[in-house]
Amino acid sequence: MKLDSQSNRFWKRIRSKVVLSDRWITVRADTCVTPENVTIEPYYVLEYPDWVHAVVTDKQGKILVVSQYRHAAERVCFELPGGNVEPGEDAEAAVRRELLEETGIKVADCWNVGVHYPNPATHNNKVSVFLAERPSLAGAAREDPSEQIAWQFLTLGEIQELITQGEFCQGLHIASLYLALRARQA
Amino acid sequence: MKLDSQSNRFWKRIRSKVVLSDRWITVRADTCVTPENVTIEPYYVLEYPDWVHAVVTDKQGKILVVSQYRHAAERVCFELPGGNVEPGEDAEAAVRRELLEETGIKVADCWNVGVHYPNPATHNNKVSVFLAERPSLAGAAREDPSEQIAWQFLTLGEIQELITQGEFCQGLHIASLYLALRARQA
Numbered sequence: 424m425k426l427d428s429q430s431n432r433f434w435k436r437i438r439s440k441v442v443l444s445d446r447w448i449t450v451r452a453d454t455c456v457t458p459e460n461v462t463i464e465p466y467y468v469l470e471y472p473d474w475v476h477a478v479v480t481d482k483q484g485k486i487l488v489v490s491q492y493r494h495a496a497e498r499v500c501f502e503l504p505g506g507n508v509e510p511g512e513d514a515e516a517a518v519r520r521e522l523l524e525e526t527g528i529k530v531a532d533c534w535n536v537g538v539h540y541p542n543p544a545t546h547n548n549k550v551s552v553f554l555a556e557r558p559s560l561a562g563a564a565r566e567d568p569s570e571q572i573a574w575q576f577l578t579l580g581e582i583q584e585l586i587t588q589g590e591f592c593q594g595l596h597i598a599s600l601y602l603a604l605r606a607r608q609a
Numbered sequence: 610m611k612l613d614s615q616s617n618r619f620w621k622r623i624r625s626k627v628v629l630s631d632r633w634i635t636v637r638a639d640t641c642v643t644p645e646n647v648t649i650e651p652y653y654v655l656e657y658p659d660w661v662h663a664v665v666t667d668k669q670g671k672i673l674v675v676s677q678y679r680h681a682a683e684r685v686c687f688e689l690p691g692g693n694v695e696p697g698e699d700a701e702a703a704v705r706r707e708l709l710e711e712t713g714i715k716v717a718d719c720w721n722v723g724v725h726y727p728n729p730a731t732h733n734n735k736v737s738v739f740l741a742e743r744p745s746l747a748g749a750a751r752e753d754p755s756e757q758i759a760w761q762f763l764t765l766g767e768i769q770e771l772i773t774q775g776e777f778c779q780g781l782h783i784a785s786l787y788l789a790l791r792a793r794q795a
Contacts, residue, residue: 432678432685432757443629443636448653450629450636455680457757467634468681469655492618494641495654496729499618537773539780542727543682550780571618571643583791587723594725594736597784605769 432458442467471548474541475518476505476596478603479530479555485576486600487558488591489525492571501582501591503599504574505550514551522555524565526574531557536606539598552599554606579604617644628653657734660727661704662691662782664789665716665741671762672786673744674777675711678757687768687777689785690760691736700737708741710751712760717743722792725784738785740792765790 438454442465452465479487490501506521508514515533522528533555540549564572577585582600585591624640628651638651665673676687692707694700701719708714719741726735750758763771768786771777 433683434678434680436680445651445653448636450634453680459757463680465631466680467631492620493726493729494620494622494639494649494652495731495733496726497619497733498729500726500729538775538778539783540679540682540686540778541780543679543684543686543779545681547681547683571645586788586791589724592724592726593729594727594781594784597725597787598780601783601787602772605772 434458434463467545469546471507471541471546472510473508473514473517473548474505474550474595475508475514475521476503476550476552476599477518477522477530477533477555478503478536478552478600479522479528479558481558481576483576485578486582487526487528487574488577488582488585489572489574491573493593500593501585502593502596505596505599508551515553518551518553518555523561524567525570525572527560527562527564528558528574529561530555531559537599537602539595539602541595550595550599552602554603619644620649653731655732657693657727657732658696659694659700659703659734660691660736660781661694661700661707661739662689662736662785663704663708663716663719663739663741664689664722664786665708665714665744667744667762669762671764672768673712673714673760674763674768674771675758675760677759679779686779687771688779688782690758691782691785694737701739704737704739704741709747710753711756711758713746713748713750714744714760715747716741717745723785723788725781725788727781736781736785738788740789 434455442452443450449470451468454464493500504522504525508517536554537552620641628638629636635656637654640650679686690708690711694703722740723738
């Protein structure tokens with residue numbers, strides 16, 4: 424079978440039930456029917472708000488990297504700044520707000536360079552990726568006991584070394600960095 | 610605060626309870642205490658087996674791309690072949706098995722080029738990325754009503770165009786492609 428993106432492969436969703444819902448998680452169980460008339464039940468979907476990532480470069484071309492403890496992997500990870508899009512908020516407003524909250528940095532210029540899916544098999548949300556330039560320190564980062572975030576501007580070579588060492592290790596952030604680097608080359 | 614990966618930011622996990630467990634999903638609720646002695650409760654962790662992705666190149670340097678319907682995003686996505694590491698299986702055996710099951714292709718050479726985390730905030734698993742060469746068609750792909758998978762070898766330029774168009778759109782697979790491209794350059 425050759426590659427295609429035809430809609431004739433779509434499943435029909437005939438029933439949905441939220442089986443777990445709390446502040447940070449929503450799990451939906453769907454009953455689906457495939458084009459071959461096979462019933463798939465339950466198919467679990469994790470419902471999340473859309474996410475945003477920022478690739479902020481300073482005038483030397485260094486890129487802003489944050490680090491924080493990530494409990495599911497039980498380790499500290501080096502990442503891009505980013506977070507949730509709040510209800511009623513557009514993605515650019517969200518990325519500017521998250522950047523300010525996490526690092527105290529604001530940016531003069533900010534534009535979208537692509538979108539990807541965290542996991543289209545299990546998650547219903549998207550990640551919007553922004554390139555941002557002309558950063559300045561606008562104040563202190565937000566105090567949040569569940570988010571102790573460090574930050575620093577690093578050269579691309581330093582970040583690539585952190586990727587090789589497995590320290591800049593969150594897959595979605597590696598994807599966003601790649602989209603931003605491709606957009607910067609274009 | 611400057612970047613660091615010190616263990617003094619680790620949370621202590623003092624209690625765990627599985628709150629949802631079914632064939633395709635396990636949700637664990639942890640009670641944690643931060644280094645500042647703040648209790649975080651519940652913190653949800655999605656438990657998954659480790660995953661594997663394959664970047665298979667043929668002798669023209671084209672790369673194997675698969676496409677399939679992904680129900681959470683309700684769309685067809687272009688991706689790399691891959692899947693779960695089964696209990697007791699090593700990652701290379703898993704990637705060879707998944708490749709054969711999804712496409713009927715076996716490869717002569719296969720080596721690990723890196724590891725990343727699907728989401729270290731919410732998932733407890735890793736993705737191992739393999740570069741593979743000298744592919745040959747070994748038989749038919751597995752018949753699975755929940756996985757109707759098409760495949761094709763594409764040039765890197767064609768894949769980059771699919772990324773720009775938002776068709777090769779699964780973030781974790783974009784990250785794995787980037788790791789493989791970097792390894793191939795090294």
